[in-house]
Amino acid sequence: MSIFSSGFARKTLGLMAAATFILIMIALLSLWMVARTQDSASSVANDRQVRIAAGTILTALLNAETAQRGFLLTGDEAYLGPLTGAESDLPRYFTALREAAQRARDTSAEIDQLEQLASMKMRELTRTVELQRAGRHDDALTIVNTGEGRTAMDDARKVLGQIIASAESEVGDNLGAMERDAKQLAWVTGLGGLSIVLFSLAAFYIVKQNTAGLVAARQTVLELNTGLEDRVAERTTSLTRANDEIQRFAYIVSHDLRAPLVNIMGFTSELEVGTAALKTYFAAAEPNEDQILSARRAAEEEIPEAVHFIRTSTHKMDGLIGAILKLSREGRRELKRERVDLDALVRGGGANLQHQLDTADAAIDIPKELPSVVGDRLALEQVFGNILENAVKYLAKDRPGLIEVEGEESGGRVKIRIKDNGRGIEEKDLERVFELFRRAGPQDRPGEGVGLAHVRALVRRMGGDVTVASRFGHGTTFEVDLPKKSRTKDTYAESL
Template sequence: MIPLSRQYSSRFSDFVRTPSLVRSMAGLLILAFVLLLTVNVSTFVMIRRTAEANDRIEYAQQMRRASRTVLISMLDAETAQRGFLLTGRSDFLAPFERARGEREPALALLEQAAVADPTLRTSVARIHRLADAKLGEMEETLTLARAGRIGQAIQSVRSGQGKRYMDELRVAIDDLDALKSARIVERTRTSERAGFVTVVMNSIAGLLVLILALLSAWMVRRYVGEIQKAREELDALNAGLEDTVRDRTGALTRANEEIQRFAYIVSHDLRAPLVNVMGYTSELEQAGKVIDQAISEAETHGEVGADVVTAVREDMPEALGFIRASTEKMDRLINAILKLSREGRRNLLPETLDMGLMVQNIADSVHHQTEASGARIIVEDLPAVESDRLSMEQIFGNLIDNAVKYLDADRPGEIVVSGEDVAGGWVAYRVTDNGRGIAPRDHERIFELFRRSGRQDRTGEGLGLAFVRNSVRRIGGTIDIESELGKGSTFLLKFPKRLILSEPGGVL
C-alpha cells in the first residue's frame, strides 16, 4: 500500500507540472500572500522602530523639562531667599520650601536617565552637584538670618558665590539641553525616514497587488471566455443530442412495453397447456384409484401379478407426484412472471405515507409466525415519505417475510426496522435481523430472478428480492445489503422524500 504522504506528494507534483488556470491562480494567490506578509512584517518592524524613536524623543523632552524644572526651582528658591533677607518676613520661606520640593523629583528623573544612558552621567552629576551647592549656600544664609545675623547673611550673598553656582548651573543645564535637542533632532529624522520607508513599501506593495489583481482578472476573463465558447459548442451538440436521446428513449420505452406484453402473453399462453397437464394429472390420479380398487378385488382371487401391483400402487403414484410437483412449481413461476409484468404496467400513485404505521401493520400480520418462533419485530420511529403505497407495502412486506423466514433457530430472533431523513431530499430505512446471514459472494445474486443462497430448506422460488429491487428502482430508490454469514443481515433502502412522476405511472 502506498503511504498517504507519497500519494499527496505525487498529486502535488502532478498539479505543479500540469498547466492550468487553477495552478496559475494558485501561484498568483501565493505570490500575493507572500507579498502582503512581507509588507505586513516590514510595516510592523518600521512601526516598532518609529514607536521606539518617538518614545526616546518623549523621554528626551521629559529630561529637558526636568532640567528646566531644576533651574526654575532654584531661581524661585533664590528669589524667596532674598525676599526673606530683605524683609525678614517668614512667609517668604514657604516659596523656598516649595521650590526645594519641586527640584527633588526633577533631579531623580535625571539620575534615572543617567543610569540608563552612561553618556549622560557626567552632565547629570554636574547639575546635581551645582544644585546642591546652590541650595546649601541659600540654606546657610537663611540660617544666619534666623539667628539674627542679617549682616553676615547679606555679606555672604554679596560675595557672589551663589551667583557663580547659578551661572554654572545654567551652563550645565544648557549643555544638557543642547545634547538632548541634538538627539531629539536625530531621532526625529530617524522616525521620519522610517515613516517614509513604510509609505514607500506600502505603495509598492499596493501597486504590485493591483497588478496581480489585474492579471488575475485578465486570466479569469480569458477562462470565462473559453468556458462560454465550450458551452456554446456543447449547446450546439446537445441540440442534436436531445433529439437523438428522445428518439432512443421512445424506442426503448416501446421495446420495454413490448417485452412486458410479450412476457404477459407468453406467461398467459404457458398456463393453458399447464392447466391441461394439471387436469389430466388429476384424472390419472382418479383413474389410478379405480385401477387400484379393481386390482384389490382381483387380488382376492389371485389373478394379478406382483409386478402389476407394484406398477399401479408404487410407480404410478410416484410418477404422478413428480408431475404434480413440477407443474405446481411451473405454475408458481408463471404467476411470479405475471406479477412482475403487471407491476411494470401499473401506474404509480404518490401519497404521503405514515411509514411507522404501515410497517407496524405488516409486522402485526406476521405476529403468529414470530410468536411461534419466539422472535420479535421492533419498529422504531420512521420518517414519513411521499411515494406509492402499494409498492412500499410490497417492499417492506417481502423484506420482513424474508427476515422471519430465515431466522436462526439457535438464538431468539430480532428484527428491527429503523430510518432517518438524509440530506438532499432523501429518506433512508434499514431492515436488520439477526438471522442466518448471507455469504459475501451471494450479496448481489440474491436480487436476481430464481436465485437463492444458503441452505434450501425453506419454500420459495427466488423471486421475492428480485421483485423488491424492481419495485425499489421503479419508485426512484436504491437497495443494498450488509450481511455476514451466521450473524444476520441489514437491507439498506434509500428513497426520494417526494416521488415526482414525469408522466402518469413513471418516475421523473
C-alpha cells in the first residue's frame, strides 16, 4: 500500500497545499503591512517636520517683535539681536517649511500667505527701528500705534496655527493607522497559526486512519495466506516497515513544515516590537535619547531583519514542498522491465561526472565487468547516478579521491558495491542518511536531503535493498542488492 496513492495522497497533498498557501499569504500580508507601517512612519516624520518648521517661524517672529519693543523703550542696540537673526534666518526657515510641506501635503497657498504676512511684519519692525535710530521716536511710535504690525502678526499666528493644527491632525491619523496595522498583523498571524495547527491535526488523523488500514490489511493477508509462510513473512515485514516509515514521514513533514512557520511568527513579533518603538518615538513631543535610539534601531535593524527572515522561511517552505511533490510524481511512474547492462550504465554515469572528478582530483575504477539485470533503466540510472554523485561530493580534501565499483551475481541476485575513500559517515548517522530531508555530517554541500531516500525507495520498489557501511574519516561503501529480474508492480512510498 502506498502513502502517495488513492485518497490518502490527495488529502495529504491537499493539506500541504493549503498550509503552504496560508504561509505564503501570512508572509505577503506581513510584508504589505510592514510597507504600510513604513509609509505611515514616513508621513508622521514629514508632518512632524512641518510642525517644527512652522513653530520655528512663529518663534522667530515673536522674538523679533520683542526685540523691537525693547529697543524702542530703551534705545539699547543690544536688544536687536533676535531681530537681526530673524531677518537672516526667516528665508531659510520658510525654505525648510516648504520642503517639509511638499513631502506631506500641498499647503503652498497657506505658506505664500504666511510669507507675505511675515514680510509685512518684518518691514514694520525694521522701519520703526530705523526711525528710532534717526532720533524720530514719536514717528516710530506712530507706526506702531497704527496697528498694522499687530494685525499682520495676528494673521500670521492664525495661519501658523492652521498649519500646525493640520500637521498635528495628520500625525494623529497616521499613528492611529500604525496601531491598527499592528493589531491586524497580530490577528493575521494568530489566525494563520491556528489554521496550521488544525491542518497538522487533520494530517495526523489521516495518517492514523491510513495506519489502521495498513494494520487491517496485514491481518487480512495473514488470514488469507496462512499456508504461504514465505509470502506472509515478506508481506508482514513490508507492512511493518511501511507503518514505521509512514509515522516517520508524517513526523518529518509536520516538523519541517512547522519550523518556517515558527520563524515567521517569531519575527512577526519582532515587527510588532519595532512598530511599538516607532510609535513611542513619533508620539513623543520631544523624544529623549533612548526613544530616538530605539526608533532608529527598529527602522534600520530590527524591522529589515524580521522581513529578511520571514522571506527566508517562506523560501525554505517552498523548497520542502517542491521536494515532496517531486517524490510524489516519481512514485506514480510505472516501472518498465528491460534488460539493462549495468556495466555500461555505471560507466556512463561516471563519464557524466568527469568534470567533477577532474576538479576533485579523483577517479572511478571499475576493474571487472558488472553483470546485467532486468529492471527499469531510468530508475537504475537515478540510483547509481545519485550514489556516484554523492561519492564525488563528499570526497576528502586531503588526499586524491578514488571510487571503486565492483559487482557479483549469486542465487538470482546481483550486488553492486560502490566504495570511496572520502570523509566517511559517523556510525550514528548510517541510517539517518536514508531518511527524507535528513543529512549527516557538516552541512557544507548543497542539497535537500532527498537523494538517498529516493535511492532506497527505488531499489526497494524493484525488490531490492541498499545498505551502507563506513569508517569515519576513511571512506564509505554503498551496497545495492537487486534481483536479477526486478518485479514490475510495487509501491513507491511503501519503500520510502
